[in-house]
Amino acid sequence: MATAPVGIGPVLTPHTLGVLADTLERAHLPEKALSLRTLRPFVQGVVERYFVPLSAPARKGTFAGRFSKLSRDFEPFRLYLNFRLLSTLGNQEFLGLYEQILRDLLGPLLKAAHDMDMGPELISAAVRDYMKIVRALAQPTPQGSDPTLEQFMDLVDWFRAATRFDYGLTAVFLVLERAIPKPAPTDKGALLSACKKALLKFGRATSKVFVHEQMQRALQDLETAHIEITTVGKGFRVISSARLDQGQKKPTFGPSPRQTEINWLTRNKDLSDRYGGQWIVLEKDELVANDPDYHKAREAATRRGIKRPFIIFVPLKESGGFMGI
């Protein structure tokens, strides 16, 4: 369907726009690159008006309410940006470039998600699912006749669902790019939840409008559906359950039993500066012992009654990459 690319969320941030323009430069398409670069002030304005307020401390209302209102207000701007993109790039050209760029951007963004405790498992699964849908949307399909009113309403619902997901994913990207303030701890989980729900709704809306085999296959097994976000105190926890074979329920596992310790390690980026060359013992959120002598560190754990200590060696800062023992 010719409308398919309009439903795609280009996740346009000033950064992604710049990366897209750079890619066009490298592809010897300087005029197209320049055309996209001229969009930057507009995109920056949209970010300030519709995304910065999402992270603002709430005076009234809930995060979900703010997300819904801002994503609706974002609709006409996204429509304009999509048309600008599509008028600059052909449909297929755009889809190919878009996938390549998202793939390139994802690595550094996932590192940032680790750093910021922003559920990298969920973000990577959401982007993978999204790319599955985008690839299926790119499949050529027979041109149909004019839609009935009912079909058109489905198309409108689909467009709204696409916008809502695009808004959520763009907000996540902007947070990870540090282009907008990091949400409060309670709102981080709410943002990821909103993003997940928006993706699944986008999938359902897509299945109504694009009824072809590739799309059905793409929508059959969305990974994001198997990822749970649960509230823990003021924060949240992302639980990536097992991938399931179709129709075959297998036992699923939650996060590592040492997830609290893993989170501690993730938060403490300067371990090599502080404990390089030492063995450290962690128990939940607590550093029980640190000592260059393994036995002394372990004894401290034993004295605390810890029968199965989590004990690891913190290497000194390495000047180059680790290449094996």
Add this chain to the structure above:
Amino acid sequence: MSPRVDFDHEFQYRDFGQDSFFPALDVTLIGPTGEEDLIAIIDTGAKYCLFSGLRAAPIGIDLIAGRREILSGLAGKLTAWIHRVHLEILGTRFECEAAFSEQHIPRELLGRHTLFTQVRIGFREGISTGYFHPAR
């Protein structure tokens, strides 16, 4: 039709600092009388699972009672002692022959011998994501 491989577990690479992300898993090392939890890097180029020899005694293993092997690495050779242990990874216990290093090692590894034959492992380096399945 393309081959399809399924995995029970997906995991994110672990941040080892200095923007170094590795496919690593937390592992419970189980000996005759004790257990320890640690993090080990999945190393498809390593013959053995390799742990610090310091861990042997606390879990009930007499280090030098094992089978002695000289292991070669990029940084040179090291002496290791091979012992039969259990490793618990993502909720499944595996019986393996693992090497315990006599010398200091900065990182511990999950290698191929007797472990990789029991599991399925996949990598998507571009998105720092690994996959693990506790069966062949």
